[in-house]
Amino acid sequence: MSDKKLPSAVLTETPQPSATDEVNPQPSYKIRRRSFLKGLGVTGAAATLGTGIMAKGIPLFAEEGSGSLTKGDAAILRFLAAAEIIESDIWLQYQELGGTQDDEVSRLASKLIPGYPAQPTGGNPVYMQDLIPLDADMSQYIHDNTEDELTHEVFINAYLKSKGADTVNLDRFRTLPSSKATGANQFGRLTNLMQLTVDTTWWTRYRSRTKNPDFGDGFAPAIPTLAAGQHTAIPRTDADTNDVNFIQAVANTAGFHFAWIEQGGTSLYPKLAQRVTNAEVLRIVLSIGGTEICHFQTWHDKAGNAPHLTNVIDPVTGVSVTFPDLNSPPFGGEDFQTNLIMPEPTVFLSRQFPPCSIIRPTETKGGAMGAVQGLTGDGLFIGQSKEFFRSLHDLAEDADEARRGAR
Numbered sequence: 001m002s003d004k005k006l007p008s009a010v011l012t013e014t015p016q017p018s019a020t021d022e023v024n025p026q027p028s029y030k031i032r033r034r035s036f037l038k039g040l041g042v043t044g045a046a047a048t049l050g051t052g053i054m055a056k057g058i059p060l061f062a063e064e065g066s067g068s069l070t071k072g073d074a075a076i077l078r079f080l081a082a083a084e085i086i087e088s089d090i091w092l093q094y095q096e097l098g099g100t101q102d103d104e105v106s107r108l109a110s111k112l113i114p115g116y117p118a119q120p121t122g123g124n125p126v127y128m129q130d131l132i133p134l135d136a137d138m139s140q141y142i143h144d145n146t147e148d149e150l151t152h153e154v155f156i157n158a159y160l161k162s163k164g165a166d167t168v169n170l171d172r173f174r175t176l177p178s179s180k181a182t183g184a185n186q187f188g189r190l191t192n193l194m195q196l197t198v199d200t201t202w203w204t205r206y207r208s209r210t211k212n213p214d215f216g217d218g219f220a221p222a223i224p225t226l227a228a229g230q231h232t233a234i235p236r237t238d239a240d241t242n243d244v245n246f247i248q249a250v251a252n253t254a255g256f257h258f259a260w261i262e263q264g265g266t267s268l269y270p271k272l273a274q275r276v277t278n279a280e281v282l283r284i285v286l287s288i289g290g291t292e293i294c295h296f297q298t299w300h301d302k303a304g305n306a307p308h309l310t311n312v313i314d315p316v317t318g319v320s321v322t323f324p325d326l327n328s329p330p331f332g333g334e335d336f337q338t339n340l341i342m343p344e345p346t347v348f349l350s351r352q353f354p355p356c357s358i359i360r361p362t363e364t365k366g367g368a369m370g371a372v373q374g375l376t377g378d379g380l381f382i383g384q385s386k387e388f389f390r391s392l393h394d395l396a397e398d399a400d401e402a403r404r405g406a407r
Contacts, residue, residue, distance in 0.1 A: 066165050067165035067166075069278065070278065073277055073281045074166075075395075076275060076285070076399045076402050077159065078166070078168050078398070080152075080156055080272065085190070086190055087153075089190040089191045090191050091145055091146035091261075093179070093189065093191070093234060095146040097184055098128050098234075098251075099139050100140050101120040105147050112150060114171060116185070117187070122182075122183060123139075124181055124183035127234070127247065127251060134303070135301075135305060138255075145295055155288075174188035176191065177189070179194065192383055193233045195230040195382045196231050197229070197377065198233075199221065200222040203259075204219040204221070204222060205360065207344050208344065212347050212348065223256060223321075225322050226253060226256060228319075229317065230317060230379060230382075240316075249321050249323070251306075255306050259299035261299075262295035263300075264375075265289070265296070268367060269285055269288060269289025269290075270359055272285060272399060273286055342357065343359065367400065368400045372392055372393060372396045
């Protein structure tokens with residue numbers, strides 16, 4: 001690889017634009033980025049990201065190869081395809097250890113991911129048992145959520161291909177290690193579920209009657225200790241299942257992480273839908289986005305059932321986590337009881353309007369890059385390569401530059 005220095009915006013997390021900033025295309029940066037990658041021998045359709053189901057791959061510049069779609073619509077769909085591939089990778093890890101162990105998901109995954117085993121793993125019995133306090137149907141919901149994300153990624157790529165547009169493949173980045181616990185396939189991953197810093201402000205955000213992140217409002221985390229240090233949401237080895245309190249804390253962490261993943265998709269799809277030009281592409285974005293909302297509502301309900309735990313210490317990292325009673329102060333009361341899963345009415349568009357029950361945030365500026373920043377801040381990409389971050393940032397930047405009605 002060339003030693004030529006990358007622009008800093010490619011290597012680091014790009015700041016998300018504020019609600020008052022306009023995101024404009026930057027042709028001069030595009031030229032610099034294209035020139036750099038040409039130095040790597042990466043140009044046009046030859047700049048593939050792997051050799052999986054869609055062998056054509058995607059160039060690192062999504063404005064190329066849009067086929068009969070507008071450049072913006074193709075860029076939006078490619079970013080959503082990448083997001084769904086990342087989600088599938090996350091959920092497959094949860095499915096192997098905690099999902100219903102039929103072969104439906106594994107067979108589907110084996111058709112999409114080269115070398116992925118077509119047989120179920122059998123799961124991790126201790127982990128699966130500790131998910132039950134959150135809900136007796138947790139394993140089935142994990143299974144179904146995983147299947148949904150796999151179908152989303154393959155559909156979006158198939159649609160792009162049908163329109164003569166370049167598709168997305170991230171197989172070359174499946175390099176992160178798997179859990180070594182019983183039930184985990186020993187297979188390269190895109191994401192890391194063992195060093196998470198989980199943002200649980202979604203809990204308070206969706207229960208606020210006066211605040212909306214689209215207005216710059218902030219929210220307190222439901223589980224403050226998950227926002228400090230690095231936490232595992234799956235057993236790393238079978239040793240993690242020996243301490244009954246610790247493995248329950250791991251399952252609780254997963255329960256809140258499930259909802260965090262899906263609230264991100266719940267906002268991402270309506271954000272990008274506002275930039276789509278073609279009615280059929282809009283139909284795709286709204287239809288898939290609706291299932292993300294279904295997922296989030298399900299996991300929001302389950303997280304509130306997490307057993308209360310105090311000062312549970314990770315035996316490997318020494319990090320502490322506490323899962324408080326969310327029906328007690330500083331929460332509790334009508335708006336914070338744990339069986340509430342529907343968005344409370346809040347301010348929307350303008351504080352002059354009456355409160356409305358809505359998805360939030362939905363401000364479109366910087367939506368794709370904001371999603372990348374959120375995934376990165378969660379710790380999901382700890383251990384990934386600079387090339388992976390370059391690719392993901394390029395996809396996000398191109399999606400954010402899409403404009404309704406532009407060619």
